[in-house]
Amino acid sequence: MSANAGSRTDRRPAADPCAGLPRLASVTSPDAVVLEELRISYGATVALDGLSFAVPAGGVTALLGPNGAGKTSTVEICEGYRRPDSGRVRVWGLDPQRDGAALRSRVGVMLQDGGIYASARALPMLRHLASFYADPLDVDDLAARLGLDSVRATYRRMSGGEKQRLALACAVVGRPDLVFLDEPSAGMDPQTRLAAWDLVEQLRRDGVTVVLTTHLMDEAERLADRVVIVDHGRVVAEGSPAGLTAGLEVLTFGATPGLDLAGLSARLPAGSTVLETRPGHYRVEGDVGPATLSAIGEWCSTHGVLPRELTTGRRSLEDVFLDLTGRELRP
């Protein structure tokens, strides 16, 4: 596993999120997925409301959004399970509805609800699916990578993590060049999640295009070359994790609750704001620079306040996400 151990801890270079990506596929192929103005409603609920984005060939694209944002509908349309009310879908240049037969041999799918026979055991199920493909992965090797080789239980008696790993294995056993993973690490324990992430990173390195839906920021930040943030059936932002969080510095510190925010704010350089996110936790956003730091220091010294755990840094993807999608709870 030595080749993979490094990638687990390495952060991808911030400047060029595509560095190290196999370029061959993107030169010779069109975009893997192109979605234009997709609209779909279920009764009175508008699930997709003019959603458009493209997934370049190669690399990992994360579809990030709160519950009910339209992530699963988007993936199901790409897989040909759903027909949009209007809009255009192309997967490898083909229409999933019309050209489903051509796409089915090259697209791998991991469903949220598994899709595996309740009575099936891991290896026989993988062997069975492998028999549908001309040149499938070696089943024993794949099972060993995901720790499924020692799982003897039937699917109905597997743990949540085992079920997820088997569903992931089923999605890739046919050597697809495009994989859709719907909430791949939902219900996974930390070990299982690392194994799954490892596999996704290997797929990416081998030139497989991966589209995954998630609402986990660390998953998107860790795996994705590109993040598409979806809310209320529309794309609200897209870009690399580094690009989405660039230029947005924050400063946080702790102090006694109830500081005079208006007074502090008046001392800060123009373009920055301060708020108390939780009692005793302060957050300065906007044009945060050295002058901000010195202004806070001065104000604190005048008012006899000792800031604790003062840190500056880039906003996290979670900050961007919550700013774009709001902080209210979703049903």
Add this chain to the structure above:
Amino acid sequence: MTTSSSSPGGLAPRPGAAPRSRILAAQTGAEIRMTLRNGEQLLLTLVIPVLLLVGLSHLPADVVGHSPAIDAVTPGILALAVISTAFTGLAIATGFERRYGVLTLLGATPLGRSGLLVAKTLGVLAVEVAQVALIAVVAWLLGWQPVGSVPAAVVLLVLGTAAFASLGLLLAGTLRAEATLAVANGLYLLLIAVGGVVIPAGRLPATVEPLVSLLPSAALGQGLRDVLLHGESLPLGSVAVLLVWTAIGGVAASRTFRWS
């Protein structure tokens, strides 16, 4: 870690489907194995029909209305075998596969939805061949001496399979899996008792007889008795009833079937 190819992670894309015949053979084999390994399915498809065959063959001739009883009972048991596999077994298995997303997943593989339907059909027919063989051997040991045309009986068995499979898929594609389980088992028992399968519709109370004889169960049971017990040629009335039910079930199922 072993790598199975020159790509760093051994996962480089090499998409491509296996030959269609191999895919269908693999899925048909899986369908058959799942039926034969499932205890409840075996009870339904083999144990109950054989027990009924043995039990009913020992009834007095005046109760059955024919002597020897085995000649009158066996055609009905063959009809019951078809109902158990093509209707009850198919509906329950498909209902739960739909609930667990198996239909969705397999529909996205090179097998596809049409391939899945072909494999299910072949699987049902293969299990029925095993059922008919077992029932015929047991009945023969009990003294069964069938008359009539084997091809006509086969036509009836195939038409009965079509009618009951379309009705089974109609249930599986619309109801919740638990409801499908209950309805499919309930109808199986109800049809054994009063569906004209084993007990001819003519021996039921006169008020229900005309209604029951329009059921696919009665058409199949009576058709097989007409051929194998009375030596008649292909009974066109039974054929017509089974075709109408196939059309009703087929059209309704194809319009309402939800894959997920």
